Structures are given as structure tokens and as C-alpha cells.
Amino acid sequence: MEKDNTYFGVKEIARRANVSIATVDRVIHNRTGVSEKTKRKINEIIKELDYQPNILASRLASRKIISLAVLLPKVSPETDFWEAPLKGIDRAQQEIKKYGVQVSTFLFDLNDHKSFSEQTKLILEGTFHGVLLAPSFVDESREFAKACNKLKIPFTFIDSDIPDQENLAYIGPHLFQSGYVGAKLLTYRLKEKHKVLVVNISKETDTYNYLQIEEGFRSYFKDNSLPGEIIRVDIKDTDNLSVTRDLKRILHTNEDIEAIFVTNSRVSAVASFLEKNKRGDISLIGYDFLKENVRYLNEGLIDFLICHKPEEQGYRGLMALYQTLVLGSAVEKVHFMPIDIITRENQAFYQN
Amino acid sequence: MEKDNTYFGVKEIARRANVSIATVDRVIHNRTGVSEKTKRKINEIIKELDYQPNILASRLASRKIISLAVLLPKVSPETDFWEAPLKGIDRAQQEIKKYGVQVSTFLFDLNDHKSFSEQTKLILEGTFHGVLLAPSFVDESREFAKACNKLKIPFTFIDSDIPDQENLAYIGPHLFQSGYVGAKLLTYRLKEKHKVLVVNISKETDTYNYLQIEEGFRSYFKDNSLPGEIIRVDIKDTDNLSVTRDLKRILHTNEDIEAIFVTNSRVSAVASFLEKNKRGDISLIGYDFLKENVRYLNEGLIDFLICHKPEEQGYRGLMALYQTLVLGSAVEKVHFMPIDIITRENQAFYQN
DNA sequence: TATATTTGCGGGTACGTACCCGAACTCATT
DNA sequence: AATGAGTTCGGGTACGTACCCGCAAATATA
Numbered sequence: 001m002e003k004d005n006t007y008f009g010v011k012e013i014a015r016r017a018n019v020s021i022a023t024v025d026r027v028i029h030n031r032t033g034v035s036e037k038t039k040r041k042i043n044e045i046i047k048e049l050d051y052q053p054n055i056l057a058s059r060l061a062s063r064k065i066i067s068l069a070v071l072l073p074k075v076s077p078e079t080d081f082w083e084a085p086l087k088g089i090d091r092a093q094q095e096i097k098k099y100g101v102q103v104s105t106f107l108f109d110l111n112d113h114k115s116f117s118e119q120t121k122l123i124l125e126g127t128f129h130g131v132l133l134a135p136s137f138v139d140e141s142r143e144f145a146k147a148c149n150k151l152k153i154p155f156t157f158i159d160s161d162i163p164d165q166e167n168l169a170y171i172g173p174h175l176f177q178s179g180y181v182g183a184k185l186l187t188y189r190l191k192e193k194h195k196v197l198v199v200n201i202s203k204e205t206d207t208y209n210y211l212q213i214e215e216g217f218r219s220y221f222k223d224n225s226l227p228g229e230i231i232r233v234d235i236k237d238t239d240n241l242s243v244t245r246d247l248k249r250i251l252h253t254n255e256d257i258e259a260i261f262v263t264n265s266r267v268s269a270v271a272s273f274l275e276k277n278k279r280g281d282i283s284l285i286g287y288d289f290l291k292e293n294v295r296y297l298n299e300g301l302i303d304f305l306i307c308h309k310p311e312e313q314g315y316r317g318l319m320a321l322y323q324t325l326v327l328g329s330a331v332e333k334v335h336f337m338p339i340d341i342i343t344r345e346n347q348a349f350y351q352n
Numbered sequence: 353m354e355k356d357n358t359y360f361g362v363k364e365i366a367r368r369a370n371v372s373i374a375t376v377d378r379v380i381h382n383r384t385g386v387s388e389k390t391k392r393k394i395n396e397i398i399k400e401l402d403y404q405p406n407i408l409a410s411r412l413a414s415r416k417i418i419s420l421a422v423l424l425p426k427v428s429p430e431t432d433f434w435e436a437p438l439k440g441i442d443r444a445q446q447e448i449k450k451y452g453v454q455v456s457t458f459l460f461d462l463n464d465h466k467s468f469s470e471q472t473k474l475i476l477e478g479t480f481h482g483v484l485l486a487p488s489f490v491d492e493s494r495e496f497a498k499a500c501n502k503l504k505i506p507f508t509f510i511d512s513d514i515p516d517q518e519n520l521a522y523i524g525p526h527l528f529q530s531g532y533v534g535a536k537l538l539t540y541r542l543k544e545k546h547k548v549l550v551v552n553i554s555k556e557t558d559t560y561n562y563l564q565i566e567e568g569f570r571s572y573f574k575d576n577s578l579p580g581e582i583i584r585v586d587i588k589d590t591d592n593l594s595v596t597r598d599l600k601r602i603l604h605t606n607e608d609i610e611a612i613f614v615t616n617s618r619v620s621a622v623a624s625f626l627e628k629n630k631r632g633d634i635s636l637i638g639y640d641f642l643k644e645n646v647r648y649l650n651e652g653l654i655d656f657l658i659c660h661k662p663e664e665q666g667y668r669g670l671m672a673l674y675q676t677l678v679l680g681s682a683v684e685k686v687h688f689m690p691i692d693i694i695t696r697e698n699q700a701f702y703q704n
Numbered sequence: 705t706a707t708a709t710t711t712g713c714g715g716g717t718a719c720g721t722a723c724c725c726g727a728a729c730t731c732a733t734t
Numbered sequence: 735a736a737t738g739a740g741t742t743c744g745g746g747t748a749c750g751t752a753c754c755c756g757c758a759a760a761t762a763t764a
Contacts, residue, residue: 705764706763706764707762707763707764708761708762708763708764709760709761709762709763710759710760710761710762711758711759711760711761712757712758712759712760713756713757713758713759714755714756714757714758715754715755715756715757716753716754716755717752717753717754717755718751718752718753718754719750719751719752720749721748721749722747722748722749723746723747723748724745724746724747724748725744725745725746725747726743726744726745726746727742727743727744727745728741728742728743728744729740729741729742729743730739730740730741730742731738731739731740731741732737732738732739732740733736733737733738733739734735734736734737734738
């Protein structure tokens with residue numbers, strides 16, 4: 001049971017071109033020192049043989065390491081959402097470190113634009129071959145993208161996208177459609193006329209995401225010409241006390257609210273409120289497979305969670321860089337994550 | 353930016369043990385020709401250094417190929433469900449062929465027990481290092497499992513499990529829970545009292561799967577003490593004509609059926625019937641992300657599809673064999689797939 | 705005791721690629 | 735014609751592991 005020898009490597013190319021392996025190697029890595037003529041000839045043979053470099057041998061022989069930077073929000077005390085991408089990144093790292101890939105992680109504070117800029121500065125000062133980031137702050141991210149492009153450092157977005165930044169890839173949700181799915185689930189069993197509440201709990205930071213989700217949410221109502229009313233509330237102070245206060249006020253003035261849609265992972269704060277105020281009758285939908293959220297899902301206070309595989313986003317994001325930088329193969333420019341629907345019944349087998 | 357040299361390989365082990373690399377190699381592959389004393393010493397050093405072999409170098413140096421067998425049902429004219437696992441297997445194959453892994457595919461007819469046995473015989477006659485199979489026929493699979501165990505050939509089940517066969521892994525759905533989810537979705541917007549129909553369309557072959565799903569389905573009703581009636585029907589002739597005939601009969605005698613649950617991918621046959629008979633009012637849930645099914649989902653005739661990532665089952669199944677045979681690392685004995693819920697709204701981004 | 709066999713081990717080459725170290729060759733300038 | 739700089743290229747070694755070949759010592763057989 002021997003390996004088949006139908007394989008063509010640099011040796012064969014060299015033989016056919018009547019040059020040495022070293023010359024072929026120069027052409028492959030388009031280094032200098034090869035005449036145009038020889039280069040053309042070798043490139044022809046490469047194409048003819050459909051030469052695929054042996055990554056094993058390549059990485060084995062290379063003494064270089066490839067270092068990647070990761071820029072993500074810190075895990076905040078209020079939500080551990082960002083643990084998941086980190087976990088995925090770690091998994092990818094474990095998988096590819098044997099090929100000489102090194103990963104450095106940089107964290108910024110979602111409540112502090114400056115911390116983001118500081119970290120990007122650090123990254124630009126280091127010598128990284130690629131960057132994976134969550135572009136939570138649009139302006140700052142644009143600036144960073146420009147700098148990376150100038151330095152020819154490829155970078156990948158996860159979690160949310162900023163169009164036209166010449167990024168290598170975007171791996172994350174289609175936010176509009178995600179809101180659309182939320183609306184479908186929320187209204188699936190509602191009566192004809194209904195009153196729903198959209199809650200956005202965040203310190204104004206990632207309003208970018210939020211807007212797209214709400215747009216999708218409202219579009220579902222429009223597309224299906226559903227009557228009824230959509231109320232929205234922004235809760236800027238993300239501590240439980242503020243959430244409670246604001247919700248109490250809203251529900252007081254709108255007693256007939258049947259369902260609540262929370263636009264991010266902070267849905268557990270709303271669930272907690274509903275539980276304390278004995279309003280389990282209200283349907284509740286929100287985002288992300290966090291422990292707290294799953295607990296309320298199992299208690300029946302949350303009806304559905306929507307999730308975009310944050311762990312896989314991290315994993316795929318890093319692997320996209322690996323693919324271009326190490327394997328030299330192309331990656332999809334945009335890869336939308338599935339819009340996963342999680343209920344009490346299927347949560348046990350969910351893969352984040 | 354050089355690779356760090358904190359790495360310890362066979363060379364270092366050999367140096368510390370005052371033996372040659374070849375001797376270390378013998379111990380690592382527990383080949384003969386090493387005295388007990390030397391072996392013990394080397395093993396100690398290996399443990400001490402936590403030696404991790406370099407797979408790159410290992411596979412590069414090895415002239416051996418590893419050949420795997422895959423045994424799956426043929427794609428039938430009535431459902432192309434089995435295309436998906438094959439696709440996943442192909443993807444895995446592409447990924448690992450560079451490490452000297454070869455895959456041979458064997459197909460059997462889901463309507464013919466004998467064809468299964470024939471193919472297993474062929475596999476046993478070949479010299480394969482591992483097998484991936486869908487154990488659609490329980491008795492025949494048990495027998496095959498026994499033979500594999502005797503030959504010490506590891507094998508992995510996908511799609512459905514048979515307990516206690518000393519298989520390397522099972523990668524597939526938790527069927528009971530999947531039926532449970534189906535019931536949840538089916539009843540989510542139904543009135544208090546309801547009448548639902550469970551339809552099983554199959555030629556008696558994979559009743560094993562079916563029974564577990566139905567058990568889960570019924571359990572949901574019991575656990576939530578839902579009143580109402582569950583009717584079931586078996587349709588043994590899987591052509592559209594027979595399906596139409598049987599459904600017509602049932603719906604005639606049970607005019608007040610509100611929802612139908614189809615236990616496998618043949619749900620499109622039911623959707624087609626409902627469409628022709630203008631019974632779009634009936635909720636319909638079934639299995640699998642097939643083109644036909646998605647079409648009816650988009651037309652609104654199917655409310656939900658449940659799906660267990662068949663492509664990923666194939667992919668992971670093959671990778672499990674790769675992991676044990678090539679990397680020599682352990683794999684989970686049982687890996688349940690998520691129970692994915694697909695609607696018209698999120699289908700566009702589903703990853704099969 | 706002489707000879708054959710087994711056991712234990714080291715030397716060395718190969719896997720396919722990367723890359724260093726020069727060698728040879730071209731061409732312009734003295 | 736000699737010198738030098740630049741260009742183009744080949745030889746050779748290394749990456750970490752697998753495994754063949756063959757040698758010496760230990761043991762068995764005569």
C-alpha cells in the first residue's frame with residue numbers, strides 16, 4: 001500500500017524546464033533572480049502539471065512563523081458573548097500552530113472608542129501578517145482598514161461588516177435577515193392584531209448592528225402586511241436596575257404588549273424582569289447562546305434564541321487568514337453564518 | 353521571525369536516552385527490537401518531554417497510504433438525501449488526501465437488505481484501515497460490526513446509531529429529541545384541542561429511526577399534557593401516487609386535522625398533495641434540507657424543516673477516522689448533531 | 705569450542721520544499 | 735583586456751520522521 005507516484009513536485013518541474021529546483025522555487029515564490037524567459041517556461045510547466053505544493057513539506061522546511069493579530073471586545077461583566085469567538089479562535093490556533101502560525105490577542109472596551117484605537121495602534125506597530133477583528137466602531141475600523149491596506153496586511157471582519165474596506169473576508173450574520181427571522185418567530189402564534197416591543201440594550205456603541213436588525217424586523221411586518229404596532233425602546237444604561245426601571249415604565253403605559261424582541265444578547269435582563277414581575281405570558285425572543293439566556297430558555301421565559309454561531313465565526317475567521325497566508329488559496333469574500341433558531345427543546349445539542 | 357526552538361523531537365529524546373533516533377522510533381511505533389530497559393527509559397523521556405510527534409514530518413516521511421471505506425445508501429429517485437453526506441465526505445477527503453488518505457465509496461440499495469450485505473462483504477475483502485457507514489439495516493450492521501471488530505478495523509456510524517457495537521464513534525441526530533422538537537414546533541400555534549397526523553413514508557426499511565422520532569414526538573405531548581389526538585399512518589409505497597391515495601383517505605375520514613408531521617425527508621410528497629388539494633391551511637413539518645422541500649418551504653406549504661446537518665455528518669465521520677488512524681488522537685464516542693430548525697426566513701443561510 | 709541464530713541497535717537516506725552560499729555569466733566601464 | 739557590478743542559476747543542507755540495511759553482541763545449537 002504505497003503512495004501513488006503520480007504526484008508532480010518541484011523536482012519534476014525542474015527536470016522538465018532543465019533548471020534546478022532552486023530556480024523553480026524562485027519562480028514559485030516570485031522572488032527575484034530569474035530571467036523572464038525561464039520564468040515563463042517554468043510557469044507554463046507549473047500550469048500544465050497543475051502543480052499543487054505539498055504543504056507538509058513546505059511548512060516543514062520553512063523556518064518562518066506567521067503571526068496573526070486578533071482584535072475583539074473584552075468580555076464584559078454584563079455579557080460573556082465574546083467568549084465564544086475567542087474559543088473558536090483558540091480552536092483554530094490549536095489546529096494550525098503546528099504549521100508555524102502564532103496568534104496574539106488584543107482586547108478593547110466596548111464602552112471606549114479610544115481603547116479600540118489604542119489596540120489598533122499596537123497591532124500596526126507589531127509585525128503581523130494578518131488581522132482578525134470585530135469592527136465594532138465603524139469610524140475607527142475604517143481608519144484601521146486603511147492603514148492595513150497600505151501595509152498590505154490582510155484582515156478579516158467577524159460579527160458585523162463594514163462594506164467596501166477591501167477586507168479579505170467577512171464572516172458573520174446577515175443582520176437584516178436575522179431581524180426578519182426574529183419577527184417571524186415572534187408573530188408566529190400571535191393574534192391578528194398585536195403589539196410588540198423592540199428593546200435595544202446598549203451604550204450606543206454598536207448601534208450599527210442594531211439598526212440593521214430592526215430594519216429586518218420591521219420589514220417582515222411590512223412584507224406580510226401584518227397589522228399591529230411596534231414600539232421601540234433604547235436602554236442606554238445596561239445594568240439590571242436601569243433595564244428594570246425602563247421596562248416597568250414601558251409596560252405600564254403599554255399594558256397590552258404581547259411579545260418582546262431584544263436585539264442583542266442582553267435578553268436575559270429582560271427575562272429576569274419578566275420573571276420577577278410575573279409576566280411569563282409575554283413572548284420573548286433575543287440573541288445568543290449564553291448560559292444566562294439558556295437558563296431562561298429552559299425556564300420558559302424566553303421562547304426563542306437566535307444565534308449566529310459566534311464560536312464558528314472566530315474559528316472560520318482565523319482559518320480564512322491561515323488559508324490565504326499559509327496555503328495561498330482563495331477564500332469567500334462574504335460568508336454569512338446561519339441564522340440558528342434555538343428553543344428549549346433543541347438547545348442541548350446546539351453548536352455555538 | 354523564526355520558529356521557536358522549544359520544540360523537542362525524536363532527536364532530543366535520542367540524545368537524552370543515549371540511543372539513536374532509530375531506536376526511539378522503534379519505541380514510538382512499538383516495533384520489536386528494543387530491550388525492555390531501553391524501552392522503559394525512552395518512554396519515560398517521552399512522557400517527561402510530553403513529546404508530540406510532528407505530523408507534517410511523519411506523514412511526509414511515511415510512504416504508506418491509509419485507505420478508508422465508506423458505505424452509504426444510494427441516492428434514490430425519490431429522495432436525494434444521501435447526496436449531502438457524500439458531499440461532506442468528499443470535502444473531508446479533499447482535505448486529508450494530502451496526508452496520504454484514500455477513500456473508497458460503496459453504495460447499497462435502501463430497498464434491498466442483500467445489497468447491504470454484499471457491499472460489506474466487499475469491504476471486508478479489501479484491506480481497509482477504517483470504515484464509515486450508515487447502519488440502516490440493524491441486523492446486517494451488527495454482523496458487519498462484529499466482523500470489523502474481529503479484524504480490528506475501526507468504524508464510525510452516521511445518521512443513526514446502533515448501541516453497543518464497539519464503534520469508534522456515532523455522529524448523527526438524537527432522534528428522540530428531534531421528534532420532540534418537531535412536536536413543539538407543530539403545536540406552537542395550535543389551539544388547545546388539536547388533531548395532528550404523523551406520516552411515515554418508507555418501505556419499512558428504516559423503521560428504527562422512525563420509531564425513535566415518533567416516541568419523542570409523542571413524549572412532547574405527554575410531558576406538556578397537551579390534549580388532542582395524534583393519528584398516524586404508514587405509507588409503504590413511496591411513489592407520489594400512493595402517497596396521494598393514502599393521504600386523501602385519511603384526510604377524508606379526519607377532516608379536522610390541523611397539522612401534519614412527516615418523519616423523514618419525504619415531506620415534499622405531502623406538501624405536493626396539500627398544494628394540489630388546496631389545503632394550505634394545514635401546518636406541515638418534515639425533515640431535511642432538500643431542494644424540493646425548500647421549494648415548498650418558500651411557497652409556504654411547509655412551515656418548518658428539521659435538519660441534522662447531513663453533510664457535516666459525513667465530514668465529521670470521515671475526519672473521526674482520520675483523527676484516530678493518522679493523528680492517533682481520541683474522538684468523542686457519541687457526537688449528536690444539532691437539531692436545526694429551518695424556516696422560509698432563515699433557509700438562505702443554512703449550512704447543511 | 706565452533707558455528708548459526710537471534711536480539712539490540714546505529715548509520716544513513718528519503719520524503720518535498722525552503723533557502724543559503726556561492727559559481728558562472730553578461731555587460732558596461734576603465 | 736581587465737575589473738567590477740549585477741544577473742541568473744545550481745549545489746547542497748536542513749526541516750522531523752520513517753524505515754532499510756547491516757553490524758556487533760548475546761544466545762542457542764552443534
